[in-house]
Amino acid sequence: MDARQLEYFLAVVDNGGFNRAAAALHLAQPSLSQAIRNLERDLGGMLFHRIGRRVVLTEAGHALIEPARQVVRSLEVARASVDSVHAIRxxxxxxxxxxxxxxxxLSSMVSRFSERHPGVRLTVRAAPWPRTVMEMVRTGVTELGLLAAMDPPAAADLTVHPIEKHRFVLVARPDGPFPPGRPVTGDLLAGQRLIAGQKGTGMRQVIEDLRAQGVDLTIAVETEHREAILPLVLKGVGVAVLTEAWTPLAERAGALVLDLIPPSYLHVALVSRKARLTPAASEFLAIALAPAAIDSRSL
Incomplete structure (x- = not known):
């Protein structure tokens, strides 16, 4: 068993089959299949059930994913460390x-990092919940994670780097019932139709907390797509609770952004593995956590 075989195994897992994995690896499909068969022989068990053109992970295959990612990630660290002896190019x-x-x-972090290291490619993977971010970092899918939670995040097996707090705000049409510049209390929201995120998100928790306090609210639309919320607000479908990270975009689009009283916050943090990071990831973390950068965004 070698790291190349593990890279091939993870390509099949991540791409959902041998054909797409072979294309992603720029490898002939028979060569990939032979490499996986050799890996299965070395390990003494099948990693995939072959069902027609589909493949389904066996129990052994599921057990191999996390250690395989750790091996591949450690190899990337070793390669990157050698490559960066002179500079992170x-x-x-x-x-x-x-x-x-x-x-x-994240957009500000990426901007600052790219200015200093334009040759480094950044890949951002979507994760809907804090636990998803942590699991992706924990299993080696990514080296770093950016998350936000109602309570300060914590994880014994990861390093948590607190960044800032984001306040929740109300986003509405400018010709709606709320006057510009005046904070909105729960009782003023009574009877409003809301565009809400899915259960488990911070924005949804704020809405559920208001409901628990007796505020009569109707969820007109529930969506997993954050990019759909602002257009729906501007079309008059309802109002929305978002974090202040959306304020510049919402105001440029012509929406009204108002503070909510009492205030609620999300705690934003970066998380990283406790194992050694690649030099590029370490540099990204250092730039993101630089005191001047954090102070410029603090409330």
């Missing part, structure tokens, strides 16, 4: 990010 940083945080602060 090339490489890749893989980041898992929740939707709102991918708008901000």
């Amino acid at each position: 090339t490489g890749r940083v893989d980041i898992a990010a929740m939707p709102s945080q991918a708008v901000e602060p």
Whole structure:
């Protein structure tokens, strides 16, 4: 068994089959199949059930995913460390990010990093919940993760780097019932139709907390797509609770953004593996956590 075989195994897992994995690897499909058969022989068991053109992971295959990612990731660290003896000129940083945080602060982090290291490619993977971000970092799918939670995040097997707090705001049409510049209390929201995120998100939790306090709210639309919320607000479908990361975009689009009283916050943090990071990921983390950068965004 070698690292190349594990890379091939993960390509089949991530691409959902041998044909797409072979294309992604720029490898002939028979060569990929033979490499996987050799890996199965070395391990003494099948990793995939072949069902027609489909493949389904066996129990052994599921058990191999996490250690395989750790081996492949460690090899990437070794390669990148050698390549960066003189400077971080090339490489890749893989980041898992929740939707709102991918708008901000991630866009600012990426901008600052890219200015200093334009040759490094950044890959941002979508993750809907904090636990998804942590699992992607924990299993080696990404090296870094950006998440936000109602309570300060914590994980014994990961390093958590607190960034800032994001306040929740109300986004509405400018010709709606709320006057510009005046904070909105729960009682003023009574009877409103809301465009809400799915259960488990911070924005949905704010709505459910208001309902628990007796505020009569109707969820007109529930969506997993954050990019759909602002257009729906501007079309008059309802109002929305978002984090202040969306404020610049919402205001440029012509929406009204108002503070909610009492305030609620999301705690934003970067997470990383406790194992050694690639030089590029370490540099990204250092730039993202630089005091001047954090202070410029603090509330």
